[in-house]
């Protein structure tokens with residue numbers, strides 16, 4: 001059965017939501033087959049798949065290109081597309097047009113970072129126009145410069161109060177769920193118990209209604225750095241390196257390809273070829 005935004009909303013207090021990122025067809029297919037609830041075409045693909053310094057560099061065109069690939073691999077999971085930097089902050093009108101592009105491809109929802117007054121207004125408009133929105137508070141990577149780096153947010157009771165108020169505003173604006181990133185566990189727990197919509201944590205402790213990670217972190221494919229909250233379940237980066245080194249050895253030592261990895265002429269054609277050689 002396909003996951004819908006109602007499946008996600010109904011999960012609150014019943015079962016934990018599992019969300020992961022995908023940027024391409026084959027990863028999306030694996031996640032979908034494994035039963036992941038939400039597949040996020042995250043703008044983390046800027047750093048993880050495209051090698052940019054931050055998520056600020058990725059464009060709508062690049063996000064759409066990857067969203068298309070992901071959507072081709074998904075049958076059941078809910079696909080959420082991250083709206084990239086400046087695709088929704090300039091005006092509600094522009095945000096609507098850009099969000100619409102993801103939905104026209106087949107994405108089920110979009111994710112926007114932040115909870116400023118203008119973002120709330122934009123989310124309200126999206127909500128009344130049939131565009132489901134996943135909110136995102138705490139550390140919001142598109143504001144990395146304004147936040148002074150990758151820092152845990154909500155570390156004082158004043159800051160926690162502000163996060164709680166943002167979470168409530170996003171719920172009132174119509175978000176169907178909320179990502180909480182890099183926030184102390186107690187604060188994420190307070191937000192989670194104060195909301196009717198589910199929270200999905202990343203570096204926000206065990207009490208959120210679900211968890212999200214970057215798949216390339218989870219499988220050890222992205223190795224530039226490893227956030228402390230990440231648990232690696234595989235070593236795809238190391239395994240790929242070993243596989244490539246073995247391939248180099250086999251090619252250089254004439255161990256690849258073998259007979260069963262090659263094609264051959266029929267006997268008659270092979271004989272004709274011998275004639276040509278003469």
Ligand code: KIV
Nearest residue numbers: 021042043044213214
């Ligand atoms: O872009 C991203 O990958 C995210 C996270 C919440 C995983 O926004």
